[in-house]
Amino acid sequence: MKAQNTTMKAVHVNGYGSTEHISIKQLKKPIAKDNEIIIKNFAATVTRADTMMLSGKPYFARLIIGLRRPKHPIPGTGYSGVIESVGKNVSLFNVGDLVFGETIFNFSANAEYIAIKESEVILHKPGFLTDDEAATVGDGPVTSYNFLKLIGNIKPGQKVLINGASGALGTAAVQIAKSFGAEVTGVCSSKNIPLVKNLGADHVIPYDIKSFEKSDEDYDLIFDTVGKSSYSLCKSILKTNGQYLSPVLNGRLLFDMFWTRLAGKKKAKFAATGTKKPKDINHIYQQLIKIYEQFEMKTIIDKTYPIEEAKSAHEYVNKGHKVGNIVIQLNR
Ligand SMILES: NC(=O)c1ccc[n+]([C@@H]2O[C@H](COP(=O)([O-])OP(=O)(O)OC[C@H]3O[C@@H](n4cnc5c(N)ncnc54)[C@H](OP(=O)(O)O)[C@@H]3O)[C@@H](O)[C@H]2O)c1
Structure with a gap:
């Protein structure tokens, strides 16, 4: 029998300051709790929200993201992937569904696997968006x-x-x-x-x-x-x-x-x-999906990086001159 892989590659941040606190680690892969979904991640964003998470600035943000160091040590908010497993109370999603969304203040999307509750921001991915495009919608x-x-x-x-x-x-x-x-x-x-x-x-x-x-x-x-x-x-x-x-x-x-x-x-x-409720953010996603389809809305992606080069991705975003979006590609 093939042994289950219990670890995953993830970006890890161990303190506030700059990108010097970033490393790529082999961490424990999440296991679905009863109301959770485990997503095998294909694309994750690096955004200005991560700049805030890495720097811990503005200081009042630390009340939400962690006083002394990031409460959630894996950065990244936007994701797109496939459902690998679901907890027994999950009813709206199934194993194999292609999904996208954002983790907001829970971060944790710069990783090969993500755990998310079905009551959070998660939607079925429309076929006309690639994983790289879909991961950027939440920003x-x-x-x-x-x-x-x-x-x-x-x-x-x-x-x-x-x-x-x-x-x-x-x-x-x-x-x-x-x-x-x-x-x-x-x-x-x-x-x-x-x-x-x-x-x-x-x-x-x-x-x-x-x-x-x-x-x-x-x-x-x-x-x-x-x-x-x-x-x-x-x-x-x-x-x-x-x-x-x-x-x-x-x-x-x-x-x-x-x-x-x-x-x-x-x-x-x-x-x-x-800070909006996940159901209200999900509603915005649904309105946006119509705009993407009807108006052929384009996603501008400046650069993509493999997870091993995530530190360079975060350094680039921190400079404030990216054009459109930055995406980390995983599990490909
Ligand atoms: N409140 C919220 O809900 C919320 C949610 C998401 C993001 N945000 C915030 O929104 C801000 C924007 O994020 P972003 O990812 O779109 O962009 P960004 O990375 O902050 O900025 C990128 C773009 O801004 C241009 N730029 C730089 N200086 C400029 C200037 N003086 N005038 C006009 N354009 C200039 C750059 O072009 P050049 O290189 O050509 O200068 C670059 O293309 C961030 O501060 C982020 O934290 C807030």
Whole structure:
């Protein structure tokens, strides 16, 4: 009889600081508890959430991810793979199902096997997404849908500006905003203009040549995906009821959110998408699957790495200049 392999290769982080704490280890393979699913993982993302997990910054994030070191020592949130085993109380999924999703604050996706509860973020993978593409959905697309549709209430014909249009959030946001019928302006560096135009942006402003905040245009929504601008810099180019949305929290944004909530028609808004209930995130995934299919939404993948080179993948993401997404390929 063939002996069962009880270990797996995984990326391991043993403290906050930088990528020096990363190593590739042979760890115990998870075993399904009654309500759990074990996924043989084919693709996992490396995202800016991992930058936070590796650095332990901003410090308040440690209340969730672990005070002295990461509570979950394996990084990575997005995954795509095949179900290897299920616990006895799992009813919605079966062995052999192709699935994808995200582990959010439980991280642990940069590993050959993942354990996830069926009540968490897990969906059947549509055939038109490859594993590499499917693993990325939980980062840029889910976050951008949350900000543009659920927070910004984007409408057809609105003028929408996406700052950081070449990142994971930006490349998804440009396409999602177009799918809602908006007139989209993307802000990126000169070298990424062809990419952002190709994603469907109607206008592109290269940030290395011109500050978009000095534009003569005004916008219904400004989605500052990289948090490099601010509400006060954007206020003069927001329409009367315009909104400045950013997924990057800092003291200035907190202040602007507070005051714009109390007074005035223009608003500044932030949200942490990962704090939504899994059923609400699953719902966003379902809406996105329709957008991928109807609008032939593209996934931009900058680089892929084998798990053995995961440290280089995390170092690259930490620099803040990736184009779209980074994927670790496993079990291939
Ligand atoms: N709140 C939430 O729910 C949530 C969820 C997910 C992510 N996030 C946050 O969202 C942020 C964006 O993540 P990301 O993965 O999309 O991107 P990223 O890795 O932070 O940024 C990548 C892109 O930003 C561009 N960029 C760099 N400086 C810029 C500038 N000054 N102006 C315009 N573009 C610039 C880079 O292009 P060049 O190389 O050409 O400069 C690169 O293509 C991160 O801070 C992440 O933590 C928040």
